[in-house]
Amino acid sequence: KNQVEQSPQSLIILEGKNCTLQCNYTVSPFSNLRWYKQDTGRGPVSLTIMTFSENTKSNGRYTATLDADTKQSSLHITASQLSDSASYICVVGPWGAGSYQLTFGKGTKLSVIP
Amino acid sequence: NAGVTQTPKFRVLKTGQSMTLLCAQDMNHEYMYWYRQDPGMGLRLIHYSVGEGTTAKGEVPDGYNVSRLKKQNFLLGLESAAPSQTSVYFCASSYSSGTGGKDTQYFGPGTRLTVL
Numbered sequence: 001k002n003q004v005e006q007s008p009q010s011l012i013i014l015e016g017k018n019c020t021l022q023c024n025y026t027v028s029p030f031s032n033l034r035w036y037k038q039d040t041g042r043g044p045v046s047l048t049i050m051t052f053s054e055n056t057k058s059n060g061r062y063t064a065t066l067d068a069d070t071k072q073s074s075l076h077i078t079a080s081q082l083s084d085s086a087s088y089i090c091v092v093g094p095w096g097a098g099s100y101q102l103t104f105g106k107g108t109k110l111s112v113i114p
Numbered sequence: 115n116a117g118v119t120q121t122p123k124f125r126v127l128k129t130g131q132s133m134t135l136l137c138a139q140d141m142n143h144e145y146m147y148w149y150r151q152d153p154g155m156g157l158r159l160i161h162y163s164v165g166e167g168t169t170a171k172g173e174v175p176d177g178y179n180v181s182r183l184k185k186q187n188f189l190l191g192l193e194s195a196a197p198s199q200t201s202v203y204f205c206a207s208s209y210s211s212g213t214g215g216k217d218t219q220y221f222g223p224g225t226r227l228t229v230l
Contacts, residue, residue: 004156043118043204043221044157089156098164098211099219100147100172104156 002027004092004105012111017080021108023073023090034091035064035075038107044089047075052095080112116140118222120205126228127195135190135225137205145208146188147172147219148180150201157204163188164211195229202226 003026013019025033032051036044048057048064050073056065061078077084087107094101118139127133137146148160159172161180169180177199179191188207192199206219 041224043206043223045221046218049218099145099208099217100159100162100164100170100211102159104158106154106156 002092002094002103004090004103006088006090006105006108008108009106010109010111012113013080015080015082015112015114019077019080019110021075021077021088021090021110023075023105025071025073025090025092025103027071027092027094027103029095030068030071030092031095031097032093033064033066033073034093034102035062035073036089036091038087038089040086047088077110082112082114085110085112118205118207118220120203120222120225122225123223124226126230127192128230129196131195132191132193133195133227134192135203135205135227137188137190137207137222138186139188139205139207139220140186141207141209141220142185143207143209143220144185145211145217146182147206147208148178148188148190149204149206150174151204151224152201160190160203195227197229200227200229 005024007022034049035047038044063076066073089107090105147162149157163182166185203225205222208217208219
């Protein structure tokens with residue numbers, strides 16, 4: 001069964017600090033990996049989408065990396081802000097399948113404190 | 115552009131009651147999806163639609179029905195609500211199915227449903 005595991009479950013950091021969130025997946029064959037940000041009480045918002053041939057993708061202070069060989073991805077947040085407090089969800093799509101066959105991770109809850 | 119909107123935002127039902135959740139998108143997207151999000155679990159796909167007049171089952175379709183009579187609307191129905199259907203429901207839409215991984219799903223704000 002396809003699985004997406006995220007770590008840590010939760011994280012607290014000081015404003016201005018950097019952090020890295022991890023995602024391991026067992027989806028095979030693999031096609032693409034997405035990171036979403038979900039604010040409390042809101043729907044997820046796409047941060048990055050990477051295909052199997054891409055190693056890194058940036059969106060402002062967010063940088064996602066992908067190692068398709070080890071089936072690992074990370075999301076690095078630089079110079080964190082209070083508005084970065086949210087859940088970050090890793091989502092993986094299998095090869096040859098549509099976006100109705102995505103596997104969602106449980107998310108990492110990030111709290112940025114002053 | 116409102117994006118993806120959902121109504122209602124909150125609802126409390128008694129076991130056995132029925133209701134319909136409405137999703138609307140103004141981006142002219144072909145694909146629409148209904149997910150549920152439960153504590154400690156990732157989002158799970160209930161039903162989806164690849165175009166007006168077509169629907170298909172997702173991972174957890176039991177107890178739900180859907181309709182896509184108009185391209186911009188996707189309705190999710192609960193015929194006889196059960197406590198196990200207490201959840202937050204999200205609608206999403208995308209321009210394509212993204213078999214190449216290049217699509218983006220745009221999510222609505224969610225409907226928080228409690229079944230007593």
